[in-house]
Amino acid sequence: xxxxxxxxxxxxxxxxxxxxxxIAPKYDFLNHFLSLGIDKIWRKKAINLLKDIEQPxxxxxxxxxxxxxxxANRRLGCKVVGVDISTEMLKVAREKIARRNxxxxxxxxxxxxxxxxxxxxHFDAVMVAFGVRNFENLNxxxxxxxxxxKVGGKMVxxxxxxxxxxxxxxxxxxxxxxxxxxxxxxxxxDKAAYTYLPESVLSFPDxxxxxxxxxxxxxTPLKRYKQTMGIATIYLSxxxxx
Numbered sequence: 001x002x003x004x005x006x007x008x009x010x011x012x013x014x015x016x017x018x019x020x021x022x023i024a025p026k027y028d029f030l031n032h033f034l035s036l037g038i039d040k041i042w043r044k045k046a047i048n049l050l051k052d053i054e055q056p057x058x059x060x061x062x063x064x065x066x067x068x069x070x071x072a073n074r075r076l077g078c079k080v081v082g083v084d085i086s087t088e089m090l091k092v093a094r095e096k097i098a099r100r101n102x103x104x105x106x107x108x109x110x111x112x113x114x115x116x117x118x119x120x121x122h123f124d125a126v127m128v129a130f131g132v133r134n135f136e137n138l139n140x141x142x143x144x145x146x147x148x149x150k151v152g153g154k155m156v157x158x159x160x161x162x163x164x165x166x167x168x169x170x171x172x173x174x175x176x177x178x179x180x181x182x183x184x185x186x187x188x189x190d191k192a193a194y195t196y197l198p199e200s201v202l203s204f205p206d207x208x209x210x211x212x213x214x215x216x217x218x219x220t221p222l223k224r225y226k227q228t229m230g231i232a233t234i235y236l237s238x239x240x241x242x
Contacts, residue, residue: 003196003203005019005192012136016086017086019192022088023188024089027065030194031067033187038228040071043067044075046127046156046234047127049236056076056125057078057081057122057123059080059083059118059127060128061083061116061126061145062085063082064084064130065093066094069082069093070106080106080107083113087110113135113141114135114137120148123149125153126155139213142217145217151239152239155235156234158234159206176198181198206233211237
């Protein structure tokens with residue numbers, strides 16, 4: 001059963017776009033507050049996996065408020081194109097890009113991860129942070145991301161995963177299921193959005209299952225990097241000649 005933010009009726013894609021439009025003003029604060037700032041470290045580690053590519057052109061799918069795109073430009077000195085389905089999240093991203101005067105290096109646009117408005121074999125790398133579990137059709141989204149990559153290009157996916165070890169697993173799941181939805185709901189005024197977060201993570205095919213999804217999409221998994229005792233995982237894969 002597909003997990004959706006609001007109701008069982010209507011497409012997940014439409015509901016996810018609406019959800020992020022609703023929480024956009026508080027999104028950055030809540031991201032950093034609820035993760036105690038650890039999410040910033042995870043993003044840096046994900047981007048570092050692309051540091052061997054010389055002056056890459058990078059696609060940031062589900063760019064949201066642009067944190068990953070901004071960090072990629074800062075660490076790699078690269079050009080980044082961001083795409084997202086939420087108009088309100090993109091407004092925040094554009095404001096952040098403009099404040100740093102990076103419009104020549106980072107551009108963002110509205111678009112669908114399952115039907116990306118870019119030609120085949122165009123980007124040196126594609127990345128997505130905390131976005132793939134929101135795809136309506138995971139295979140279609142990953143396949144289209146792979147399509148836009150050049151042969152030999154890298155895909156980096158940072159996504160929440162499920163801790164496996166006692167007692168951290170039990171403590172984390174209690175926080176994730178009960179404390180986080182309450183705090184997120186109070187601050188964002190959208191309780192459903194922060195109830196959806198743990199539900200979407202717990203139903204997501206992580207670890208070896210996600211590697212299998214990458215293979216089905218035409219990518220070759222290279223390595224998985226568990227973060228903070230398994231709260232998140234960074235997946236590195238490569239597009240090889242078919």
